[in-house]
Amino acid sequence: MLSDDELRAHGPEWLVHLGEWGALGAWAVGWLLFWRLPRLRVPAVGEDLLEVSDHHADPRAAVIVPARDEAATLPILLGSLAGTDPRVDEVVVVDDASTDATASVARACGARVVVPDARPPEATGKVWACATGVDATASPDLVFVDADVEVAPAGLGAVLDHLATTGGLVSVEPHHRIERPYEQLSALPAIVAVMATGAASPWRPALRAAFGPLLACHRTDYEDVGGHLADPGAVAEDIALAARFRADGHPVAVLGGGDLIRFRMYPAGIGQLVEGWTKNLATGAGATRPLRLLAVVAWVTALCWSMVALAAAPLAPTTAPAWAVGLSVAFAVQVWAMARQLGSFGPWPALALPLHVAGFVALFARSVQLTVVRRQVVWKGRAVPIRTAAAGPRLRRAGAAQDDPR
Structure with a gap:
């Protein structure tokens, strides 16, 4: 001793x-x-997809883009969506009270522009915009895409193929496109965010979190779980929606964008990067x-x-x-x-x-x-x-969206 x-x-x-x-x-x-992290991929020629979803009879899809002050980023997204997949029946940009030329830029790129009704105080802007986009479309499949995303020619088709295979909620974490030195600081937060979901673990646990830049689901499933308005005050609306899907027994898939889906996450400067990760980090930890x-x-x-x-x-x-x-x-x-x-x-x-x-x-x-x-x-x-999910009553509808006549 x-x-x-x-x-x-x-x-x-x-x-x-x-x-x-x-x-x-x-x-x-x-x-x-x-x-x-499993990557979104295009099925090989002749590859059989195991269809467990029963919604494939009508393959039409609506692309819904919630946008607030996104005049600079929309041309890249909407240009990349043009003619990518014949199943895309509607492309709707929901103008969330933008102060720039978001609406006119979207219209010039061929998208339909919708203006939401007055947003109730208990709803966040993105939640209300997404719900408005759903009400403004009729296609049986829904694809929510952030304005800063860029889609390769086969990208949207790969998302819809995966959705037809699995059903539930399909989430894609776009491949980060880094152009300026400060954007490198997103590496560790992005790694930790993926760790928290379990999507990159060897044993692939049942997921109950998602990434919001690109989400796809069947309209019927979306309505079954209450959609975005089930938790109108959610700051991390992607995590809240994934939790609803999982709680109601629907699968949640998280895929890396690879060469098919990419984005510049915070192109406006280090201040935007700090704001964005401030909003997401602790909120995501609380949902893990x-x-x-x-x-x-x-x-x-x-x-x-x-x-x-x-x-x-x-x-x-x-x-x-x-x-x-x-x-x-x-x-x-x-x-x-x-x-x-x-x-x-x-x-x-x-x-x-x-x-x-x-x-x-x-x-x-x-x-x-x-x-x-x-x-x-x-x-x-x-x-x-920051509100809890039970802080207020569930909103039923976003209201009758109005096409922007300008």
């Missing part, structure tokens, strides 16, 4: 080793949280299953610990520097392997990992402070209060 003096002398070193082994274990857990959330927290904590250990390595016991360097390299390789599945991030999330970790911690702290403490975030110039 060690004497008191020996314990005092060796105690800190044992604590360091305990932290090192714990961090290594959390690193291994990271691979269970994010191994491979407890055991999975614990595993994600362990991975993030170990990642942070490895960066601190690397910085403190020169002051640590003799074996600590090698451990710190090795562990940091292991995390850097892991982050690089995960990030490259999600977008064109390149090597920078790995090479500048301490900067990315610091940025993620700051974003998450801000998200908790605004969503949990202050209960309000700002998005696209609007203050959005």
Whole structure:
């Protein structure tokens, strides 16, 4: 047995080793949280699709684009949608009180423009716009697409093929198209978001979360679960809708966009990136299953610990520097392997990992402070209060949408 003096002398070193082994274990857990995100793909010629959906008799689809101040991004989306798939019967842009030329740009690109009725205070702008788009269309399949998405010629067909195969809710996380250095900071938040859904785990658990840039479902299923208006005040409307589908027994699929669906997530600058991730990070954490959330927290904590250990390595016991360097390299390789599945991030999330970790911690702290403490975030110039799903009565309809006559 060690004497008191020996314990005092060796105690800190044992604590360091305990932290090192714990961090290594959390690193291994990271691979269970994010191994491979299945990609949306075009079926091979002659490939049989196992049809479990019974809605395929009428294949018409409506594309609904909720848009607020999206004049700059709409031409890319609407241009990419033109003539992509004969099943697309309607393309509707819902102008959510834009202050720019969103409506005229959408109309010039060949889309039908719809203006929602007055939005009730308990509904968020995107929820109300999506519900308005559903009411303004008649096609049996619905595809909700954000204005900053770009669709490859075969992309929408692949989404509709997958929907015809699985039914339920099909969600696509577009491939991040990175053009400016600050956009690299989305790598870690995007990785953590995918970890939280379980979509990239080796065992593919039943999912109850989704990504909102592209969602597809059958109209009958959408109406069965109450649609977006089942939770009108949802800040993360994609997560709320996926939870409704799962609760009612419908499957939820999450796919990576790969070469078929991509976007620039926050092209307007670092302020937009901070606003967007502030809105989504803590909200998504609150919707994650407890055991999975614990595993994600362990991975993030170990990642942070490895960066601190690397910085403190020169002051640590003799074996600590090698451990710190090795562990940091292991995390850097892991982050690089995960990030490259999600977008064109390149090597920078790995090479500048301490900067990315610091940025993620700051974003998450801000998200908790605004969503949990202050209960309000700002998005696209609007203050959005954070409400629980049971905070108010379910809205039945978005009202009779009016075509924009301008």
